[in-house]
Amino acid sequence: xxxxxxxxxxxxxxxxxxxxxxxxxxxxxxxxxxxxxxxxxxxxxxxxxxxxxxxxxxxxxxxxxxxxxxxxxxxxxxxxxxxxxxxxxxxxxxxxxxxxxxxxxxxxxxxxxxxxxxxxxxxxxxxxxxxxxxxxxxxxxxxxxxxxxxxxxxxxxxxxxxxxxxxxxxxxxxxxxxxxxxxxxxxxxxxxxxxxxxxxxxxxxxxxxxxxxxxxxxxxxxxxxxxxxxxxxxxxxxxxxxxxxxxxxxxxxxxxxxxxxxxxxxxxxxxxxxxxxxxxxxxxxxxxxxxxxxxxxxxxxxxxxxxxxxxxxxxxxxxxxxxxxxxxxxxxxxxxxxxxxxxxxxxxxxxxxxxxxxxxxxxxxxxxxxxxxxxxxx
Amino acid sequence: xxxxxxxxxxxxxxxxxxxxxxxxxxxxxxxxxxxxxxxxxxxxxxxxxxxxxxxxxxxxxxxxxxxxxxxxxxxxxxxxxxxxxxxxxxxxxxxxxxxxxxxxxxxxx
Numbered sequence: 001x002x003x004x005x006x007x008x009x010x011x012x013x014x015x016x017x018x019x020x021x022x023x024x025x026x027x028x029x030x031x032x033x034x035x036x037x038x039x040x041x042x043x044x045x046x047x048x049x050x051x052x053x054x055x056x057x058x059x060x061x062x063x064x065x066x067x068x069x070x071x072x073x074x075x076x077x078x079x080x081x082x083x084x085x086x087x088x089x090x091x092x093x094x095x096x097x098x099x100x101x102x103x104x105x106x107x108x109x110x111x112x113x114x115x116x117x118x119x120x121x122x123x124x125x126x127x128x129x130x131x132x133x134x135x136x137x138x139x140x141x142x143x144x145x146x147x148x149x150x151x152x153x154x155x156x157x158x159x160x161x162x163x164x165x166x167x168x169x170x171x172x173x174x175x176x177x178x179x180x181x182x183x184x185x186x187x188x189x190x191x192x193x194x195x196x197x198x199x200x201x202x203x204x205x206x207x208x209x210x211x212x213x214x215x216x217x218x219x220x221x222x223x224x225x226x227x228x229x230x231x232x233x234x235x236x237x238x239x240x241x242x243x244x245x246x247x248x249x250x251x252x253x254x255x256x257x258x259x260x261x262x263x264x265x266x267x268x269x270x271x272x273x274x275x276x277x278x279x280x281x282x283x284x285x286x287x288x289x290x291x292x293x294x295x296x297x298x299x300x301x302x303x304x305x306x307x308x309x310x311x312x313x314x315x316x317x318x319x320x321x322x323x324x325x326x327x328x329x330x331x332x333x334x335x336x337x338x339x340x341x342x343x344x345x346x347x348x349x350x351x352x353x354x355x356x357x358x359x360x361x362x363x364x365x366x367x368x369x370x371x372x373x374x375x376x377x378x
Numbered sequence: 379x380x381x382x383x384x385x386x387x388x389x390x391x392x393x394x395x396x397x398x399x400x401x402x403x404x405x406x407x408x409x410x411x412x413x414x415x416x417x418x419x420x421x422x423x424x425x426x427x428x429x430x431x432x433x434x435x436x437x438x439x440x441x442x443x444x445x446x447x448x449x450x451x452x453x454x455x456x457x458x459x460x461x462x463x464x465x466x467x468x469x470x471x472x473x474x475x476x477x478x479x480x481x482x483x484x485x486x487x
Contacts (some may be wrong), residue, residue: 012382054429056414060422065443074445097425101436110433112440114424129379129430166420173440194443196425227427228443234441271412295385302392309399328433337410340400 001182002158008239008291011284015291018271029260030300036253038311039246039319044155044344045308046317047239052339054231057169058224062196063205066212072280074220079190084215085197092200096192098181102146102174107135109316109329113174117180118210123177125159131171131330133161136185148184167332242323264363275374285368286361301353305345313338 019026028113032321066085068075077096086095098115111132121127138144138158145155162170197212198206209221243250264272272285311317313336420426428440437444 009380010383010387012385015475016381016385053414057417057421058413058427058429060418061427062425067443072445074443083415089393101439110435110439112433113431116424132432142474163416164421166417168429168431169417169420169426170424172433175424175432196382206426222443230442231429296390298389301391302389302396307394307418328431330433332430337414366437 008287008362010080011288012291012295014349015226015288015295017289019295022267025260026296029257030207030296033254033296033300033352033356034304034307035347036250037301037306038157040352041305041308041345042311042350043239043246043320043328044348045243045312046336047235047341048322048344049312049336049339051232053337054166054235057226057370058227061227063199063224064197064209064212066195066197067098067220068194068216068223069220075192076321077192077195081216082192083168085195085212088208088211088215090134090199090204090211091218092199093195095196095198097194097196098178099193100181100185102144105138107329107330108363109135109172111172111174111330113181113184113354113369114174115178116175117181118177121159121175121177123179124155124157125177126156126180127160127162127173127175128158129162130164131172131332133158135330148186150186153328154180154184164333165217169335171332172330182207183261221344238323243321244263244318249277258359269367271366273374276368282365282368284337288358289364293360294353297356301349304352305348309338312336 041224046071066077068081081095082096085091088365096231100113102111103115104111109132126144132140136144138161140158140160143155144158145153146247147153157177162173176184182189197208199208205223209223212219275285276282311319316335344358427442430439432438432441
């Protein structure tokens with residue numbers, strides 16, 4: 001074991017000396033390599049964390065949301081609609097929801113207004129999301145006026161500001177009483193925006209949805225699993241878009257790395273010839289080059305990976321956030337809970353370290369099996 | 379110290395840091411778990427369906443509740459207004475769901 005280890009250490013010493021002779025070129029390669037790993041790892045960590053968080057919190061959303069469609073567009077639920085659902089077996093709880101959008105010209109932003117029972121929000125008061133409170137400078141007990149779509153001015157007292165930790169979900173939320181909601185939007189009595197249904201047995205959700213579609217042909221049931229799928233595909237798509245944008249840079253690096261790894265310069269070729277002439281075996285030359293590939297690619301992978309982790313979970317992925325998260329006037333401030341997928345890291349390792357190390361081998365093997373004299377004269 | 383020892387020590391240090399950071403810190407802390415649980419409770423309580431990431435239009439604020447063809451929902455041939463829309467994936471619907479039956483039915487197609 002000892003002589004083998006000693007031999008490897010000598011090989012590494014020689015490799016490092018050889019790398020140091022082409023310092024600028026190799027440092028440049030290492031930097032470009034690290035940057036590529038950093039970009040790919042950041043992207044993968046960020047989207048995975050966002051996907052994990054979305055699927056965890058949205059797993060609590062209603063099992064089925066029932067919308068009514070008129071001429072292919074979302075319409076109000078008329079009185080009596082709720083009663084028809086009551087007869088469908090498996091539906092545990094049904095609740096007409098009242099919510100809508102309000103455009104606030106003061107900050108040029110859209111708010112989501114949602115009615116809550118009087119036991120939660122009293123008439124004349126509202127609870128607001130913290131991004132909205134920040135944007136409008138609101139604190140509990142402040143008053144704020146909104147001009148309704150009918151042109152009337154409504155004043156509300158802020159009863160509470162929702163926790164800043166919930167910004168990802170409730171940045172733009174305004175919770176108000178049902179009476180206030182109906183007055184503000186002039187919502188017809190007995191009408192609802194949509195219906196939230198609770199299904200006792202998760203296995204029955206699809207059956208319930210099918211029964212709903214049959215019983216109420218003008219309805220569109222939206223299942224919780226569809227909500228979750230929407231967010232999965234949304235972040236997959238965004239990750240794909242960033243990757244497409246970066247594809248040019250990644251390809252350029254791949255060409256650079258391939259060129260560097262698979263093509264031997266005249267100097268390297270001469271070096272191999274001399275090594276062979278002074279008694280190095282082909283296997284030693286190959287081992288030396290494998291060490292070279294491993295040192296460069298492993299350093300780049302580890303440095304890039306660590307930098308990506310710090311970038312995503314400590315600096316909020318400042319480089320990609322606008323594209324991956326989206327942007328708007330009322331933008332939520334949130335920190336992601338670190339979530340790492342081992343498979344993603346393994347894939348990244350496989351696609352960064354292995355190809356480079358492997359690419360080094362072929363030309364070296366070819367040069368190393370040639371006659372030293374021919375290699376030196378070439 | 380010989381260069382090989384130095385480089386191997388550096389690589390081992392980096393590898394340890396990597397494993398420690400990704401292995402240790404990737405477990406959500408008690409505060410994180412509490413925040414996630416509170417957010418899930420909020421979703422359950424208010425019946426929320428979407429993240430408040432893109433608030434510019436109704437179909438970007440609530441993508442899961444939007445119409446199926448949201449890019450053209452305002453009027454026929456209405457193109458996308460908002461940058462988010464171009465970054466939200468189109469719904470993958472089986473467009474030709476009757477294709478396997480083509481030519482096999484007894485009634486005319």
